[in-house]
Amino acid sequence: MSIRILLSCIGLALLPQSALAQITVDLDAEGRPAAEKERDATSKPMEVLEWMGVEEGDAILDIQSGGGYHMWIFSDAVGPEGKVYSQSSFRPESLQARIASGATPEANVTYVSDIAEVPDASLDLAFTDRNYHDVNPGEVPAWLETLKAKLEPGGLFVVIDAEAAEGRDLESHRIASDVIVSEVTAAGFELVEESDMLANPADDHVGPKWDQRDSLDRSMIKFQKPADEHGGHR
Numbered sequence: 001m002s003i004r005i006l007l008s009c010i011g012l013a014l015l016p017q018s019a020l021a022q023i024t025v026d027l028d029a030e031g032r033p034a035a036e037k038e039r040d041a042t043s044k045p046m047e048v049l050e051w052m053g054v055e056e057g058d059a060i061l062d063i064q065s066g067g068g069y070h071m072w073i074f075s076d077a078v079g080p081e082g083k084v085y086s087q088s089s090f091r092p093e094s095l096q097a098r099i100a101s102g103a104t105p106e107a108n109v110t111y112v113s114d115i116a117e118v119p120d121a122s123l124d125l126a127f128t129d130r131n132y133h134d135v136n137p138g139e140v141p142a143w144l145e146t147l148k149a150k151l152e153p154g155g156l157f158v159v160i161d162a163e164a165a166e167g168r169d170l171e172s173h174r175i176a177s178d179v180i181v182s183e184v185t186a187a188g189f190e191l192v193e194e195s196d197m198l199a200n201p202a203d204d205h206v207g208p209k210w211d212q213r214d215s216l217d218r219s220m221i222k223f224q225k226p227a228d229e230h231g232g233h234r
Contacts (some may be wrong), residue, residue: 190225
């Protein structure tokens with residue numbers, strides 16, 4: 001029998017009514033791949049969702065979705081009233097096939113080949129896991145400007161990536177968290193919070209370690225598009 005894992009907001013009395021919604025994700029769903037269930041132990045999806053503040057009805061962009069690990073979770077979390085845009089430039093045909101097959105919790109996922117295809121000011125959250133380091137440094141400002149246009153005022157941009165000893169280490173597929181912060185804030189985003197939830201002090205920050213990629217020392221950084229003049233923070 002499937003196990004429903006429930007997230008509830010902390011400090012309910014202090015939160016606005018819109019933040020009181022609870023989200024559920026059936027991580028033990030019968031149709032969910034076994035490899036993704038195994039990954040949950042080190043990727044901590046429910047804790048990450050809570051930290052990001054994902055709510056039912058949210059619109060989310062999953063940048064470089066890969067096989068769709070986060071896409072599947074987001075689909076269940078935001079529910080039938082929500083929307084998930086899933087993008088990938090690496091073997092996109094497998095991701096498209098997964099979406100087309102209906103193998104997502106809700107019929108709320110749309111594949112996009114490029115973030116430019118997402119409607120402007122439509123997203124509550126843009127998210128990328130271990131892919132920010134691959135953005136060409138010379139293209140970062142324009143890429144972030146495009147991304148920011150897709151977020152509604154007050155929308156969030158969350159980056160998870162493998163920590164490097166310093167700089168952008170393309171050979172090891174890593175990037176130092178201070179580089180991410182510097183680049184993203186230079187594009188006009190506000191730094192909200194960093195988390196050590198996925199930290200691993202035993203990682204030596206050298207090499208991609210593909211066989212250990214789900215347990216590397218990972219930074220988690222939350223940014224926000226500035227609210228408009230009328231406010232609008234989530």
